[in-house]
Amino acid sequence: MQLRYATNLAVDQYIDSKAWKDAKLAHCPLHPKGGCKFAKHGTYPRKYPDGVKIARWYCPDGCATFSMLPDCLSSRLPGTLVEVEDVINQMESSPSQEAAAENIRLDxxxxxxxxxxxxRLFLIRITLMLLIDLVTSLGDCQPTVSSFRSVLGTEFVLPQLRMFVSPYLDILPPPLGFGPRPEVKKLKKNHFQHQTGTDPP
Ligand SMILES: [Zn+2]
Known part of the structure; x- marks a missing residue:
C-alpha cells in the first residue's frame, strides 16, 4: 500500500538528504489501535531517478507492506510528478501530439x-476530471494542466495537488493518486466504440 510522505523537498534534495530516513509511520494503517507486529521494513530503491529510496513498513498480521512516497515522486510511474506535468504541458501547447513527441521522446x-x-495524458485527464467533480474550489477548471495552473496560481500543479487533495489520494489514479489505474480498454469500449449488432430502427 502506498502512503503519502508529506514533504516539499524536490527530488534532488530528497536524494541528497536521504530523506527516506526521516519518514515516519506512527501506527499500522490496518490496526490503528495496535496489537499487531507492525515494524519498519527497510527501504526499497527505485530504478529512476538514480539513488531514490522509499521507506517501507510491514504488518505480518495483515500480510501488507506500506511505502511512504514523497510528494515529489510519481506513483506507479518512474520519475517525478514535475516530469509528468512537463510532458502533459508540452502536449497541450503543441500543435499536435506528433509534434510534441518529437521534443519529448527522441530515443x-x-x-x-x-x-x-x-x-500519461489519459491518467492525468481522468484525475483532473475527478478533482473538478470532487473539489468545489476546482469546479471552474478545465481538465488541463494549463487551466489548473492558472486557477491554482502555481508553476507546477501536480506536486501541489498531491498536498492539496490528499484526502482523495486513495481514489485518484496514479501517478498523482494511490488508487487503481483506470481500465483503458473498458473506457474506450464504452465511450468511443459503437456497439456491435444491428442498427437501431
Ligand atoms: Zn498491523
Missing amino acids: IGLPGALRWMRR
Whole structure:
C-alpha cells in the first residue's frame, strides 16, 4: 500500500538528504489501535531517478507492506510528478501530439513515443476530471494542466495537488493518486466504440 510522505523537498534534495530516513509511520494503517507486529521494513530503491529510496513498513498480521512516497515522486510511474506535468504541458501547447513527441521522446520511434505520452495524458485527464467533480474550489477548471495552473496560481500543479487533495489520494489514479489505474480498454469500449449488432430502427 502506498502512503503519502508529506514533504516539499524536490527530488534532488530528497536524494541528497536521504530523506527516506526521516519518514515516519506512527501506527499500522490496518490496526490503528495496535496489537499487531507492525515494524519498519527497510527501504526499497527505485530504478529512476538514480539513488531514490522509499521507506517501507510491514504488518505480518495483515500480510501488507506500506511505502511512504514523497510528494515529489510519481506513483506507479518512474520519475517525478514535475516530469509528468512537463510532458502533459508540452502536449497541450503543441500543435499536435506528433509534434510534441518529437521534443519529448527522441530515443524511441514515433508510435512508441505517442503511446508513452498518451498513457500519461489519459491518467492525468481522468484525475483532473475527478478533482473538478470532487473539489468545489476546482469546479471552474478545465481538465488541463494549463487551466489548473492558472486557477491554482502555481508553476507546477501536480506536486501541489498531491498536498492539496490528499484526502482523495486513495481514489485518484496514479501517478498523482494511490488508487487503481483506470481500465483503458473498458473506457474506450464504452465511450468511443459503437456497439456491435444491428442498427437501431
Ligand atoms: Zn498491523
